[in-house]
Amino acid sequence: MFVVMARAATESEILGVKSHILSEGMTPYDHAGQERVVIAVVGEVGPRKQVLMSRLAALPGVETITPISRPFKLTSREFHPEDTVIRVLDAVVGDGGLTVMAGPCSVESRAQLMETVDAVAAAGATIIRGGAFKPRTSPYAFQGLGVEALRYLAEARERTGLPTITEVMEPNQVDIVAEYVDILQIGTRNMQNYSLLNAAGRVARPVMLKRGFGSTVEEFLMAAEYIVAAGNPNVILCERGIRTFETYTRNTLDLSAVPLLHHLTHLPVVVDPSHATGKRWLVKPLAIGGVAVGADGVMVEVHPTPEEALSDAEQQLNPAQFADLMAALVPVHEHVRSLHGDPLVTGAALGIGAGGLSKH
Numbered sequence: 001m002f003v004v005m006a007r008a009a010t011e012s013e014i015l016g017v018k019s020h021i022l023s024e025g026m027t028p029y030d031h032a033g034q035e036r037v038v039i040a041v042v043g044e045v046g047p048r049k050q051v052l053m054s055r056l057a058a059l060p061g062v063e064t065i066t067p068i069s070r071p072f073k074l075t076s077r078e079f080h081p082e083d084t085v086i087r088v089l090d091a092v093v094g095d096g097g098l099t100v101m102a103g104p105c106s107v108e109s110r111a112q113l114m115e116t117v118d119a120v121a122a123a124g125a126t127i128i129r130g131g132a133f134k135p136r137t138s139p140y141a142f143q144g145l146g147v148e149a150l151r152y153l154a155e156a157r158e159r160t161g162l163p164t165i166t167e168v169m170e171p172n173q174v175d176i177v178a179e180y181v182d183i184l185q186i187g188t189r190n191m192q193n194y195s196l197l198n199a200a201g202r203v204a205r206p207v208m209l210k211r212g213f214g215s216t217v218e219e220f221l222m223a224a225e226y227i228v229a230a231g232n233p234n235v236i237l238c239e240r241g242i243r244t245f246e247t248y249t250r251n252t253l254d255l256s257a258v259p260l261l262h263h264l265t266h267l268p269v270v271v272d273p274s275h276a277t278g279k280r281w282l283v284k285p286l287a288i289g290g291v292a293v294g295a296d297g298v299m300v301e302v303h304p305t306p307e308e309a310l311s312d313a314e315q316q317l318n319p320a321q322f323a324d325l326m327a328a329l330v331p332v333h334e335h336v337r338s339l340h341g342d343p344l345v346t347g348a349a350l351g352i353g354a355g356g357l358s359k360h
């Protein structure tokens with residue numbers, strides 16, 4: 001449930017509500033919106049729900065109590081109607097601008113990374129990607145350069161001025177990755193690795209969470225909820241394709257998830273057409289598609305010589321193909337931006353008390 005405070009509620013009334021929630025064995029999370037403070041009550045309520053609701057309603061400064069049927073709370077639009085905007089160095093994600101994360105699937109050498117980052121930065125990328133710890137289907141495939149790659153990523157950040165993102169696969173890698181890299185990525189295979197989600201929730205770095213290839217949108221949001229509930233509000237969601245009966249593409253990019261997520265959550269949403277399709281020539285049309293349906297950005301794999309890549313050779317773009325993609329993407333984004341006020345296009349930003357919310 002959410003406790004909606006009156007517009008004129010004082011600091012001490014807000015504190016009073018929060019300490020009452022704590023005394024009931026629940027956890028309060030407050031969000032100061034443009035007009036009022038909303039406090040989410042999180043924990044096992046069970047049969048006490050009605051009693052708790054009426055006790056909270058009687059406290060000074062409380063306007064209403066809104067029961068919430070959705071399982072995700074802190075990530076929901078009802079709790080936090082405004083879009084979450086994430087700032088990392090000079091990059092801003094979720095403010096209506098176009099975020100482009102680009103770089104190799106795996107960091108293979110210093111020279112390979114520097115050549116790639118120079119090219120993608122010149123073409124307009126806003127964030128550098130590069131895998132250091134690689135989740136490979138085969139234990140015999142290239143597993144990544146590990147900490148050596150993290151050092152190259154830190155150098156790439158110095159060189160370009162752009163923030164960096166890399167995948168973290170285990171809770172015990174979180175601190176070292178956070179030391180060298182600006183954004184932590186949790187991959188599709190780990191979307192429901194709850195100890196990793198909790199560890200990422202405790203670090204002072206934004207986290208990009210990729211959708212599990214077999215997960216529903218609700219499961220995706222529940223995974224994001226773990227990170228936010230553990231204390232990290234800066235989560236970027238990434239739709240990277242789900243497994244369907246189609247085998248021609250590596251996965252099926254679920255474009256409907258983009259406006260749906262914008263409707264359900266305040267968190268920024270990006271699409272990854274590289275892992276979604278597994279095919280170089282499909283990256284451009286689906287990146288354009290993602291931006292057209294309102295994604296806040298894209299993640300694209302780029303390699304100086306994709307055919308020779310140690311991982312995902314079939315889906316990486318070369319620098320010229322990436323520059324060509326950027327030239328197509330920017331005008332599409334400019335056009336779609338003009339539609340952003342239209343809730344029927346990008347998903348509605350539904351405020352508390354706006355009513356009319358249905359599960360589907």
Ligand code: PEP
Nearest residue numbers: 131187188189210240275
């Ligand atoms: C990646 O981005 O490097 C990656 C492995 O992606 P995913 O987790 O979506 O497969």
Ligand code: MN
Nearest residue numbers: 105301311312
């Ligand atoms: Mn890859």
